[in-house]
Amino acid sequence: MNEQAAAGNQTTVKVGLGERSYDIVIGPGILRDAGNRLARVLPGARAAVVTDETVAGFHLDTLKTALDNAGVGHEVITVPPGEKSKSFEHLQEVVDGILAARLERADVVIALGGGVVGDLAGFASGIVRRGMNFVQIPTSLLAQVDSSVGGKTGINSTHGKNLIGVFHQPKLVIADSALLDTLTPREFRAGYAEVAKYGLINQPDFFGWLEKSWEDIFAGGPARVEAIARSCQSKADIVERDERESGERALLNLGHTFGHALETATGYDSKRLVHGEAVSIGMVMAHRFSARMNLASVDDAQRVEAHLREVGLPTRVSDIRGELPDEETLLSYIAQDKKVSRGALTFILTNGIGRSFIARDVPASEVLSFLRENRPQ
Incomplete structure (x- = not known):
């Protein structure tokens, strides 16, 4: 298991991948030192900073000052905010921007933003x-x-979410917990769904701690850095053992197969549904489907739903505004999801809180019946 190294209210989690190992540095205010950290890891590198219009307004100047102070030359590429930027159109825009800046292979692409920017910039840097x-x-x-x-x-593709991409590890992750204060409550809640996921996968004690500590996490107290660090440690441990998702790493997709289908069904419209909200609904569906299949207790499913609803997350398909496709279409989106292998449906199901497992060859008929039972009234 990786070890966390803490200094004051700053914590470092190492992702151990041999020569490609890297640090996740977590703490408030560390964006101001990003240039020096980058220069130590990649001395002499020039940078392309990829960000979105919203994030740029909050944090770009701080990063540019940090890079200037460290003598790191940089160009900025800005894309629109939102899931729709994860497209071929904006990938080409980012790639062209990197090439126009005449950056070399030894230079660096920096993703300053949320998951959309990270996925997009990371893909561009990988190709x-x-x-x-x-x-x-x-x-x-x-x-x-x-x-x-x-x-x-x-x-993303019109056929589904995250279907086009590469595995490409970063050299460094700088997670400034103070930046989260600029998020809307909805955005913060959506991210919290992924925090809860780690407890539901294999750490029931962590989920119990979250049930007691979530208000301090939301308020920005000491529990926030701890929650981020414990989540990163959980993911780092799994990635270290299964980098390319040939086995155990698939557990990180708890709630995502249902969730991705719902995102596809809403056309990635962030006004209706954002990724973390889809994961929240998906995790509840995974627990309820597990109970339906007599794999777990209904009480556990209800406990998961109660906590996610308490923090303000949607937990039911009926919580999504607007019309959704019929159940057969939702099933077709599930079948297109990348967790499918040779046409067999694969889900992350559970025997209870913190006891998730990979379920292969799940009958499509059972999934369809479950979707019909959960049709919004």
């Missing part, structure tokens, strides 16, 4: 010049605890 250096500076809770760690990058 330009057959692979450039990459640094993640996640600005959302969801990105700090999940998408910035582990090297998954990519864009």
